Amino acid sequence: xxxxSQKPSRDICQRGTSLTIQCQVDSQVTMMFWYRQQPGQSLxxxxxxxxxxxxxxxxxxxxxxxxxxxxxLTFSTLTVSNMSPEDSSIYLCSVEDxxxxxxxxxxxxxxxxxxx
Amino acid sequence: KNQVEQSPQSLIILEGKNCTLQCNYTVSPxxxxxxxxxxxxxxxxxxxxxxxxENTKSNGRYTATLDADTxxxxxxxxxxxxxxxxxxxxxxxxAEGNNRLAFGKGNQVVVIP
Numbered sequence: 001x002x003x004x005s006q007k008p009s010r011d012i013c014q015r016g017t018s019l020t021i022q023c024q025v026d027s028q029v030t031m032m033f034w035y036r037q038q039p040g041q042s043l044x045x046x047x048x049x050x051x052x053x054x055x056x057x058x059x060x061x062x063x064x065x066x067x068x069x070x071x072x073l074t075f076s077t078l079t080v081s082n083m084s085p086e087d088s089s090i091y092l093c094s095v096e097d098x099x100x101x102x103x104x105x106x107x108x109x110x111x112x113x114x115x116x
Numbered sequence: 117k118n119q120v121e122q123s124p125q126s127l128i129i130l131e132g133k134n135c136t137l138q139c140n141y142t143v144s145p146x147x148x149x150x151x152x153x154x155x156x157x158x159x160x161x162x163x164x165x166x167x168x169x170e171n172t173k174s175n176g177r178y179t180a181t182l183d184a185d186t187x188x189x190x191x192x193x194x195x196x197x198x199x200x201x202x203x204x205x206x207x208x209x210x211a212e213g214n215n216r217l218a219f220g221k222g223n224q225v226v227v228i229p
Contacts, residue, residue, distance in 0.1 A: 004159070042118065042219035043160075043205070092159055102148055102167065103209075105217065107159030 002027055002095050004108035012114045013083055020079045021111045023093030028073035031096035031103075034066070037110070038089045046091075049076040083115045119143045119218040122206050126224035129196055137223040139189040139206035147211040151180050151191045154203045154222065163191070163204075196227045 003026040013019050023032070032049040046066055048056040055068035070076045080087050093108040120141045129135045141149070148167045152160035164173045164180040166189075172181050177194045193200055203222035210216050 040221065042120070042221045044219075045217075094159075102165055104162065104165070105150075107152075107161070109157070109159050112157070 001104075002029060002097060002106045004093055004095060004106060006091075006093055006108040006111050008111060009109065010112040010114075012116060015084050015115055017083055018079055018081045019083065019113060020077050021091055021093075023076045023078070023108055025074045025095050029095040030073070030098060032070060032076050033094040033096070034068060034076070034078045035092040035094060035107075036089045037092060043092065046078070049078075080113065083113075085115045088113055088115045118220070120206055120208050120220035122204075122220040122223050124223060125221070126226070128226045128228060131196060131198060131227055131229050133196055135193050135196060135225065137191045137193075137204050137206075137225070139191070139220055141187050141189070141206070141208045141218070141220075143187075143208040143210050143218050145211040146184060146187075147209040149180075149182055149189050150207040150209070151178070151189075152205040152207060153178075154205060156202070160205055191223075193225070196225075198227050198229065201225060201227045 005024045007022045034046040035043045037043050045058050046061045049068050049070040051070045067079045090110045090112050092110045095106050097104045123138045150165045151163045153163050154160040163175050163178050166173050166182045168184040179192045182189045203224050205222045206220040208218045
């Protein structure tokens with residue numbers, strides 16, 4: 001299994017500011033993802049963080065709003081830019097283990113963001 | 117429309133009792149179905165993963181069933197404990213689209229003494 005840590009665990013931010021969330025994995029992984037989990041809603045994939053190249057964004061998410069870095073196989077950051085109250089959510093980092101026939105997916109503890 | 121629907125949305129059960137959570141999905145072509153447990157303030161943790169050829173899988177007091185023909189799954193919790201209070205998320209993986217996952221909204225379970 002993979003052990004994932006995220007920083008910060010929670011934050012309260014003012015609208016218009018930006019927050020960068022860090023994700024650290026205890027082993028090298030190829031696939032790393034960022035999800036958003038809004039209250040009462042299912043997890044929504046924001047983007048796939050690609051090592052050495054630009055992230056692949058899902059429909060409805062853009063790089064200017066959610067820039068992502070992936071400098072190596074164990075670390076990634078997600079920035080929530082120019083925040084508004086609608087960005088209040090839990091942001092989760094996830095990695096996929098493709099060494100098995102069925103790809104197991106592991107999640108970090110999440111970052112709870114509140115925008116005032 | 118969400119491809120994965122879970123019911124009930126929430127339930128309260130007495131400690132020691134059993135409960136069953138339901139998941140219906142429309143994802144096709146189907147690859148596998150997973151149940152995750154998410155404690156408050158934590159990320160989801162995998163309980164079971166089943167492919168189309170499996171119709172039941174257990175993990176301790178958790179037993180998942182799968183009917184790939186009717187596209188239904190259930191998660192049965194036996195002899196519930198206070199630590200079972202959590203959200204249980206049904207996740208279905210498609211056999212195409214680079215293993216894309218479809219998430220349900222979760223069943224919120226509260227176990228009371």
